[in-house]
Amino acid sequence: MPATANALFTALADPTRRAIFERLSRGGEQTVRVLTEQAGVSQPAVSKHLGVLKLAGLVRDRRDGRQTHYSAQPQALKPLVDWMALYGAFWRDRFDQLEDLLNRMDQ
Amino acid sequence: MTEATAASRSVVVERVMPHPPEKIWRALTQGPLIEAWLMKNDFQPVVGRRFSLRTEPMPHWDGVVDCEVLVLEPHQRLSYRWDASGLQTVVTWTLTAVEGGTRVRMEQLGFGPQDDNNYKGAAYGWQRNIGALEKVVAGLI
DSSP: OOHHHHHHHHHHTSHHHHHHHHHHHHHOOEEHHHHHHHHSSOHHHHHHHHHHHHHTTSEEEEEETTEEEEEEOGGGGHHHHHHHHHHHHHHHHHHHHHHHHHHHSOO | OOOOOTTSSEEEEEEEESSOHHHHHHHHHOHHHHHHHTOEEOOOSSTTOEEEEEOOOBTTBOSEEEEEEEEEETTTEEEEEEEETTEEEEEEEEEEEETTEEEEEEEEEOOSOOOHHHHHHHHHHHHHHTHHHHHHHHTTO
């Protein structure tokens, strides 16, 4: 598993981080201050969560004077999509093999 | 019918097979039969039993799946932990007798390298929360 996928799954395993990412996905670019008002946790905690999301490539930051604006990078979800597509194909193939076996088995 | 929902909370494959549930149950729970359609294994039909599935290594995967039997309801439901490549998931098989055979449903659920104590809660938390991500993911594929 590539390191980027591990960072992605780790980032998404936390409900607060998922909530931040979902808010940025739906609401567009936000400052840490606005995100903190909505997150129900302290600003340092929000900043730490944003750091983990940034490491996973899920958010991008942009400095504007004293403010830092964060935006969602949904294309970073691709390893998750790839993983699910891979398992979908894997299981369809195994279903075929299971049926072949059942046809060969005695009742 | 075969269905795999690539962008939803889990991978689901479902198919009606013209065989009785008892026979399909044997294929799902007897080691040599499991090997014939899935992988080499040391499966035992005992709740709490840890076992592994092994196949040829491939890129990003050493070919080993670490498993543990979670649910065993003969001829109806079989569930096991399925940990591979640092991804912890749960695979659940459900057999339902239908006219002309059995509906075989496989659902693979859960993401993320959570630790064991948090695993079940985190997996279900993920299941609840991924719904909001679906729209985002749907835009990618």
